[in-house]
Amino acid sequence: KPRVGERPCVLYCDIEENVRGWGGRLSLDWAFSETALAYASFSRGFKSGAFDTRALAAFAGNADQPVGPEFLDAWELGFKSTSEDATLEINGALFYYAWEDLQTFAVDGTGAPAFLNVPETELMGAELETKWAPGAGWYVQGGIGYNKSEITDAGTINTVKEGGVLAHTPELTASALVRKE
Numbered sequence: 001k002p003r004v005g006e007r008p009c010v011l012y013c014d015i016e017e018n019v020r021g022w023g024g025r026l027s028l029d030w031a032f033s034e035t036a037l038a039y040a041s042f043s044r045g046f047k048s049g050a051f052d053t054r055a056l057a058a059f060a061g062n063a064d065q066p067v068g069p070e071f072l073d074a075w076e077l078g079f080k081s082t083s084e085d086a087t088l089e090i091n092g093a094l095f096y097y098a099w100e101d102l103q104t105f106a107v108d109g110t111g112a113p114a115f116l117n118v119p120e121t122e123l124m125g126a127e128l129e130t131k132w133a134p135g136a137g138w139y140v141q142g143g144i145g146y147n148k149s150e151i152t153d154a155g156t157i158n159t160v161k162e163g164g165v166l167a168h169t170p171e172l173t174a175s176a177l178v179r180k181e
Contacts, residue, residue: 017049017051019049019068019069021046021048021069021071022044022046023043023045023046024043024044026043027040027041027042028040028041035081035083035084036080036081036082037080037081038079039077039078039079041074041075041076042073042075042076043074044071045071045072046070047069047070047072047103049066049067049069050103050115051065051066051067051115052115065114067103067115067116068101069101070099070100070101070102071099071100071101072097073097073098073100074097075096075097076093076094076096077093077094078091078092078093079092079093087132087135088130088131088132089129089130089131089132090128091127091128091129091130092126092129094124094125094126095123095126096122096123097123097124098121098122099118099120099121099122099123100119100120101117102118102121102166103117104116104117104118104160104167106118106159107157107158107159108157109156109158116157117155118153118155118160119153119154120151121150121151122149122150122152123150123166123169124147124148125145126146127144128144128145129142130142130143137181138178138179138180139177139178139179139180140177140178140179141175141177142174142175142176142177143173143174143175143176144173145172145173146171146172146173147169147170147172147173149165149169150163150165150166151165
């Protein structure tokens with residue numbers, strides 16, 4: 001049978017991919033008091049493999065080539081605290097994520113856009129969040145985050161470089177909210 005893209009208007013061909021993976025979460029927390037908690041967690045998740053179903057992939061001849069599953073191992077250490085009068089909450093976390101076969105759109109070895117796996121990537125960072133309800137209907141919330149991402153193994157993808165950063169992952173993030181009811 002011809003592969004998708006080898007002949008115009010071929011609307012059907014047999015394609016198949018079997019994917020197996022495991023996921024889960026293990027979390028421990030320690031309540032130091034009724035208002036302070038520390039935790040540590042590890043989780044593993046995966047995103048199933050897929051096929052690139054865009055028309056462009058069919059015309060490029062790679063719509064029948066599966067992208068492999070993506071696996072993520074995530075470690076997190078953090079704390080949650082609330083003031084005695086429950087008007088102030090401060091939470092913080094340190095995290096480290098390790099991806100295996102991150103799914104992304106990139107240009108393949110033939111120069112065609114394709115759905116591909118980046119063999120290894122990492123993301124580490126920290127977050128701090130504050131919530132304050134001083135009374136009289138006021139509510140104030142703010143957060144700041146720091147992220148450092150890196151592609152540690154680009155494999156054979158020419159447009160993805162080792163040492164590069166992940167797309168849509170800013171180094172610094174901040175949020176703020178002030179509300180009066």
